[in-house]
Every structure is written in structure tokens, then in C-alpha cells.
Amino acid sequence: MSNIHSTAIIAPGAEIDPSATVGPYALIGAHVRIGARTTVGAHCVIEGHTCIGADNHIFQFASLGAAPQDKKYAGEPTRLVIGERNTIREFCTFNTGTVQDQGETRIGDDNWIMAYVHIAHDCVVGNQVILANNATLAGHVHVGDQVIIGGLTGVHQFSKIGAHAMAGFASHVSQDVPPFMMVDGNPLAVRGLNLEGLRRRGFSAQRVAALKQAYRLLYRQGLTLEAALSALAELSQSHPEAEGDITLLCDFVAASRRGIAR
Template sequence: MGASSLIHPTAVIDPAAQLDSSVSVGPYAVIGPKVRIGANTSVGAHCVIEGDTTLGRDNQVFQFASLGAQPQDKKYAGEPTRLVIGDRNTIREFCTFNTGTVQDRGETTIGSDNWIMAYVHIAHDCIVGNNTILANNATLAGHVHVDDWVILGGLTGVHQFTHIGAHAMAGFASHISQDVPPFMMVDGNPLAVRGFNAEGLRRRGFSAVRVAAVKQMHKLLYRQGLTLDAATAAIAGLKSDMPEALQDIERMQAFLAASTRGIAR
């Protein structure tokens, strides 16, 4: 099958766009001059991919998605910024991902192996890691960081500059305006921490010792009435008792130290 047979004749693709010969493009899709798309990626009908946008290989972009449009930021004045998407992502209908702004890193970044459902909005300068699940209508405001293996329930809204730690999970229609530490389960408006993501960790191969360490960190942060400083110090003390969970404890320490919005408590 020739490359031309993978491109529907009604698609509008700028001659300067760089598409691997194995890329398929559906009817009435529009692809701009600064777009680069890797091998075996499919672009559905009526998609618009514009701006300085790079998609890796084996992505599936469903119909009516808009990728690489200018940021919804009134300060934006046409500066060159980017959208970079990794490999093997599923991007469902009506998703909108914007490029970055020069006020931040100038790039919106989405990793690999993410499952991104319909109507998800990822605003300027966001960083989304790998293996995340963003359910229908999840909305990330500008400058949000979502670490690996995060799950966001449908209709969840995330405030700008918020950081969501690895393996965290947010329930349906959550309002996230403070940082969510790794491993925690949250939901509601106002947001509340309901527990830790024990089942998710087990499914990802965490040993019983590692799960126990996360349980203890949750207890120190949320169940013993400690100040944040006292809980942080107690978490540091777990490293000598639970060396198998050293990486998880250090992940929590680094997250708490870097938090700028305060953590959900």
C-alpha cells in the first residue's frame, strides 16, 4: 500500500509538514507546516494539528481533536512555542491540547502510553507523564504537572500551577487546587484525601513492603494530626526501617519539598 493511499484525498496537509510514510490521515483533517508525525500514527477525520507540534509513533488521534493551537493566555503574542507528544497515546474525540508560553518553558509536553478520553483539555505549559488515564472532560489549566500513572476521573478540573504526584488518583468531578502527593486518592469539592491508591500500586507490581511504606506515609500525613513539617520529618525516618521502599519514600520527600501551592490535606 503506498503512502498516498493512507491519506484521504480531502485532507489538507501543508507540503512542509513532516509525516512518516506509514501515517494515516482521515477525511477533512488539516495539518500545518510545522507538524511532525512519527511512524504508524493515525489521525482521524476532521482533526486539526497545527503550530509547532510533534507526535511520536503509534499514536491514535480520534476525530475532531485539536492539537497545537495557540495557548488560551491573554499574554500570548505569537511567540514560537511547542507541543510535544510521545508514543502510543490514545487521544479521543474533541480533545484540545495547546502549545506553551514564553512565560514558562515554552512547551506543552505529553509523554507516552497515555489514555486520554474525549473532551480532555490540556492547556499551555502542562507536563503530563507516562501511563496516565485522563477521563472524559478532565481539564488541566496552564502550568499543571501530572506525573506518571496518575488517574483523573471525569469532569475533574485542575487549577493552574498544580502538581499531581505519581500514582495518585482523583475521583469523578474533583476540584484540584492544591498539590496532590504521590500515591494518594482524592475527590470532592472542596478536595479531600480519602486514602491511598493501594489497589493501583498492587496492580503495578509494588511489593507488600512498598505498599506498607505508602500506607505509613499516608498515616503520617493524614491520620496522626501532625503538622506538615513533623510529618515530613517522620517520613524521612522511614528510610532506615523500610530500605526496600527507599525510592518511594524519596519520591514523597522530593514532592513535599518542591510543593509551591501546599498539599491537599
């Protein structure tokens, strides 16, 4: 195949679409599948049971599909699944899952993942997520759609970050971050709504106004979590244009096991 460099090492059994490109000195393992038009840069190592979709751009020196950094791992054939149209920059490390969870680490579509990002075992990353340089996700972390995580930010294992949230530079995320919120710091603090992000994504003025009320109920009126959830339910009924947004927020908060950042 003319688009696989002569110095690349492709193990027997690897499945590489004829339109994919593999650069110099890359190493592709036997259980790897690479989709159409995906580009794998020089010196990348892609191993394990790894499935990569179409139109991804993986820059040089990335390591994808290595065994999880978990002492309980005993060589089970767990997986890494990467969707489509992702940009994965230099020196990123994504590990496969463990049998203690779903056995799969999953990255969605259209994500922008900058250099030195680590995504540990059993993480689930949604779509259109931005992970800035050196962001680190510990095991079992879930990140919702259109989240932004700032550079040098660490996310504690089992934490969840809801859709449209943003974590600022060098933050320590040790609790769940509800959808739409902006957080930063160590210890972590909620600074307000991710207003600029919501506007850029086309949220109407009515939806943003309703979410501002939701934020005040959850964070600024001194309510217990139970009372805040009850008030949010009433708010969704009086703002039908934002009912889906408020329901997303309520469901996330009610399901939190680590407790939400407050």
C-alpha cells in the first residue's frame, strides 16, 4: 500500500482501510482497525484491541491502546474505541478499558485533543470536546458533549463532567461538574454558567435566561440539594423552551455519586 510508509511495522491481522495513511516508523498491532482516510503520524504506537473510525488525524508520537495503568489488569482483551473526525495531537496516551467497568474506553466524534493528554481506562468522552495540553482524565471519568477542559487540569477517577461545561486552566476536578457550568481552581469552585460557550453554540436568549435562573437556584439561594431540584422541576414547567436543558441538569445532579461541585 503506497500510503503506508515502508518503515512502518504492521502486525499480521491489523485491518487498515486502503485510504488510511500510516507514517514512518509507526507500529500497528494485530488487533487494530483503522478507518477510511485516517492519518497516523510518524512513530505512533497503536496497539491492543483498538478500533479507530474514519477521518481522524493522529499526530506523531501518540500511544493509543496500551494496557490500562491498573494493577488489577490481568491481560483481558479490553478495548479502545475512537470515533470519527478527531484531532489527536502529539504524545497523547489513551488506554484500553478494564473488566471492572465496561471493558472499553470510548472517544466520540469531532473532538480536539491537544498534546500530552492522557485518557485512562474506562473513560467515556463525548462529541465536540476540547481537551487542552496536558489535561489528564483518570480512570472511569465521563465527559459530556461540547465540554472544554483547560490545560494542566486533572480529573479525579469516577468523576463526571456534564455537557457544555468548562473547567479552567490547572483545575483539580474531584467532584462531578453539572452541565453548563464553568469551574476552576484547587479546591474546585463553580464560577458561573459557561455563557460564552452557550452563545457560541446557538442557545437562544430565552434558554440562557432560564439556565441563569437554574444556576441561581442551585448555587446562590442557599437551598439544600433536594429543595433546589424541586425548584428546578417547577422552573422547567414555566420555561418550556429550556425544558430539555433543565431536565439534563436535574438528571445529572440527581444521579451524581461523588457529589457535585458547589
